[in-house]
Amino acid sequence: MATINLVGIGSSWAVPGVYVELDFAQGPVSGSGSARTTLVLGSKTAAGSATADTAVYGPDTTVPCQTEADVIALFGAGSKCHRAYLRFTGVNQTTSLYFIAVAPSAGAAATLTETITATATGPGTHRTYCEDMFVDTAINVGDTPAAIAANIVASVNSQTRWPVTASSAAGVVTYTAVEAGPEGNWIRMQGQMIGSGVGSATSLTANTFMSGGATAENNTNALVTIASTRYYYIVSMQSDAENLARLQAQVDSMALPITGIRQRFIAGSNDTTANAITMATTLNDARGELVWCRATDVAPGEAAAHMTGVYASLEQGAAFGVNRKNFSLFPTSPTDAASWQLTGGRAGVGGAPTKITLQSLLQNGVTPITVLPNGSAQLVKRITTRSLDGTVSDFRVRDAHKVSVCDYWCDDAAALTALEFGGKDLLPDPVQGQPPPPPVATTPSLWGNELKRLVNDYGNAGQWSYPPGATPQPGQTPADVINATAVIQAETNPPDRLSALFQLSPVNIADTFNILAQQVG
Numbered sequence: 242m243a244t245i246n247l248v249g250i251g252s253s254w255a256v257p258g259v260y261v262e263l264d265f266a267q268g269p270v271s272g273s274g275s276a277r278t279t280l281v282l283g284s285k286t287a288a289g290s291a292t293a294d295t296a297v298y299g300p301d302t303t304v305p306c307q308t309e310a311d312v313i314a315l316f317g318a319g320s321k322c323h324r325a326y327l328r329f330t331g332v333n334q335t336t337s338l339y340f341i342a343v344a345p346s347a348g349a350a351a352t353l354t355e356t357i358t359a360t361a362t363g364p365g366t367h368r369t370y371c372e373d374m375f376v377d378t379a380i381n382v383g384d385t386p387a388a389i390a391a392n393i394v395a396s397v398n399s400q401t402r403w404p405v406t407a408s409s410a411a412g413v414v415t416y417t418a419v420e421a422g423p424e425g426n427w428i429r430m431q432g433q434m435i436g437s438g439v440g441s442a443t444s445l446t447a448n449t450f451m452s453g454g455a456t457a458e459n460n461t462n463a464l465v466t467i468a469s470t471r472y473y474y475i476v477s478m479q480s481d482a483e484n485l486a487r488l489q490a491q492v493d494s495m496a497l498p499i500t501g502i503r504q505r506f507i508a509g510s511n512d513t514t515a516n517a518i519t520m521a522t523t524l525n526d527a528r529g530e531l532v533w534c535r536a537t538d539v540a541p542g543e544a545a546a547h548m549t550g551v552y553a554s555l556e557q558g559a560a561f562g563v564n565r566k567n568f569s570l571f572p573t574s575p576t577d578a579a580s581w582q583l584t585g586g587r588a589g590v591g592g593a594p595t596k597i598t599l600q601s602l603l604q605n606g607v608t609p610i611t612v613l614p615n616g617s618a619q620l621v622k623r624i625t626t627r628s629l630d631g632t633v634s635d636f637r638v639r640d641a642h643k644v645s646v647c648d649y650w651c652d653d654a655a656a657l658t659a660l661e662f663g664g665k666d667l668l669p670d671p672v673q674g675q676p677p678p679p680p681v682a683t684t685p686s687l688w689g690n691e692l693k694r695l696v697n698d699y700g701n702a703g704q705w706s707y708p709p710g711a712t713p714q715p716g717q718t719p720a721d722v723i724n725a726t727a728v729i730q731a732e733t734n735p736p737d738r739l740s741a742l743f744q745l746s747p748v749n750i751a752d753t754f755n756i757l758a759q760q761v762g
Contacts, residue, residue: 245728245740247498259658260498261651265527265627265638278337279553280472281325281546282479282488284458285342286317286419292342294462297470299339306340316342318401319419321478325546327402328539329476332580333550336557339472343463343479348456351418351425355432355445357386357393358412365436367393367443371403371416372429373538373584380439386412389441404428404540405451418454423481425454427511427540431587448538448587457481464491469502473648476549477508478542482520485529492528501655503648507549509534509541510607514598521606527627527638533602533609536593537618538586544610551580552623552641561702562646562747568623569752585612604628606639622752637709643747646704650745653695662688667737688739689729696720696727696743708746719746 247262278299285291291298298306298315306315309326316322322340329338357367361384366377378396380389390409397407397416405416405428418425432445458479464487467475477488488506495502507530510517514533521531534544555565572581586592593612594602599621602609606626613619623641628634638644666682678684699705700720707719708726717725728742 245730245732245742249497249499259501259655259663261501261655262498263496263503263647263651265644265647277473277553277557278339278471279329279474279476279549280339280341280467281322281329281476282460282463282467283316283322283325283340283342283476283542284320284345284420284422284478285315285322286320287345289313289315289317289320289322289342291315291322291340293344294342295466297339297341297467300337302339312340313401316340317419319404319406321404321420321424321542323402324404324540324543325476325478328543328546328582329550331550331582332547333554336550336553341463341467343458343460345420346422346456346458348421348423349453350421351423351428351451351454353416353430353445353449353451355390355393355414355416355430355443356412357389357414357441357443359441360385361389362440363436363438365434365439365441367441368433368435369393369397370429370431370433370448370538370587371397371400371405372540372543373586374400374403376400377435380434380436380441384441386441390414405430416451418451421454421456423454423457424479424540424542425451427451427480429538457484460484460487464488468495471502471504473504474549474553475504475506476542476546477506478546480508480510480512480541482523485520485524489524489526489529493526496528503651504528505530505644505648507532507545507552509539509543509545509548511535511539511541511544514594514602517607518602518605521626522629524626525606525629527625527644529626530624530641531607531626533607534583536586536588536610536612537583539583544583547583548608548620548623554580556645559649561699562649562704563642566640566642566748567750567752568620568641569750571620571623581618583610583618585616585618588612589616590614603639604634604636608641640747640750642750646699646747647745650695650699650704654692657691657695658688661691662739667731667739669731683739685729685731685739689727689741692729692741692743693724693727696724696745704748706746706748708744719748 300307312326361380365380376396378392390412394407394409428451431448432443505528509532517533532544532548556563572578606628609621624639662683668678668682670684670686697720705719711722732738
């Protein structure tokens with residue numbers, strides 16, 4: 242009988258507890274638990290009163306953070322935390338939302354300039370676009386470029402939710418990101434003159450990324466602060482490789498058996514297809530998701546916050562795993578549309594990725610958003626960044642719901658074990674003719690049967706499929722097959738340990754259908 246070993250739990254480990262290791266994509270290729278809270282790993286402006294790196298703020302913290310006014314007071318108007326709050330609560334006002342501010346960047350803020358030319362010869366409007374938002378500024382006959390620019394500045398600065406501010410000189414408007422750092426380089430802006438015969442013109446006719454933002458924030462100290470607390474979804478408002486690598490390392494480390502804090506992180510990318518794929522394949526992690534939002538006008542962190550709000554809202558309240566597994570081609574109904582606020586970019590359908598591009602993204606761990614012919618935005622398919630086993634493609638845990646289902650089952654298995662078996666005497670299974678163990682004792686079979694019952698409960702809720710390579714016997718359900726291959730044993734070294742091995746096989750999604758019609762006569 243081979244010993245069942247967990248990472249970090251050797252035969253000399255003597256600390257009592259329930260230790261669960263969840264390994265993804267194992268075997269041949271071919272409610273549960275605690276509340277699912279969300280934490281935003283963001284940043285603050287100088288106006289925010291929050292303590293950076295060392296304090297978490299949320300609905301039940303010493304300094305509460307529940308309303309938009311709270312967020313603004315703590316993190317500053319237009320900050321990454323403020324923008325994340327708006328995106329998340331725009332679709333989800335029930336999941337508990339927490340924030341921690343990474344220490345601000347010491348670098349430069351991104352900027353963009355717009356030049357207004359010619360005095361107005363007719364009335365009109367200047368429309369300033371920032372991401373997927375806009376504000377209009379009236380233009381009157383005789384307004385000089387300097388006057389128009391000053392009025393644009395007043396309009397923009399009145400939008401206190403925006404991630405930019407404006408200033409002007411001699412008809413040139415300068416837009417500056419509210420916070421320093423390279424994330425500001427993903428903010429897109431555009432100017433438009435509306436009305437015939439206005440006479441004035443703008444240089445910012447194209448939808449343009451800001452530039453010049455430098456020196457990324459460093460999430461190291463903030464990660465130390467949150468290391469011992471479980472926030473099931475962590476939204477990263479930083480999209481650079483260094484910050485995501487640190488976040489990934491901590492999430493993966495905390496999920497190991499000794500700590501047992503199973504979490505997930507979601508980030509965004511507004512980069513090119515090639516760069517987004519490089520990011521995802523570098524992460525290559527079932528616990529990570531990378532939302533590609535280039536077809537929208539939304540900044541990466543905001544897209545991640547929005548999508549996390551959607552996922553958390555539609556997953557909550559599940560008794561076994563998840564209520565909603567399939568986010569393919571989302572939204573698919575009017576009900577879904579109520580949980581969706583992303584719009585297609587101003588490039589319209591012309592900015593939509595091709596099917597070949599979408600295929601490449603999905604094959605390489607990127608969750609893409611596209612634009613439909615009617616101009617609306619659509620989530621193509623929700624996936625994890627796990628796409629490789631070494632250098633070989635491996636899609637066994639591509640669908641993100643598989644992580645949710647397995648996490649829920651592990652949470653339930655741990656809770657059940659601690660509640661019903663913790664601290665009991667460990668006896669061998671009785672042989673025929675022997676009495677059952679007393680209530681103060683347990684045996685491998687008693688424990689194993691409860692875990693198998695849990696597998697059956699999930700199976701009855703439709704969460705399992707047949708494991709790859711399985712040959713089910715007549716009448717066998719997927720849960721029956723999983724339980725038939727389970728290993729439950731009492732270890733000999735150390736003798737006070739029970740071990741179990743279950744090969745979980747979460748159900749697949751039917752989201753691709755091929756129909757071949759052949760006219761033969």
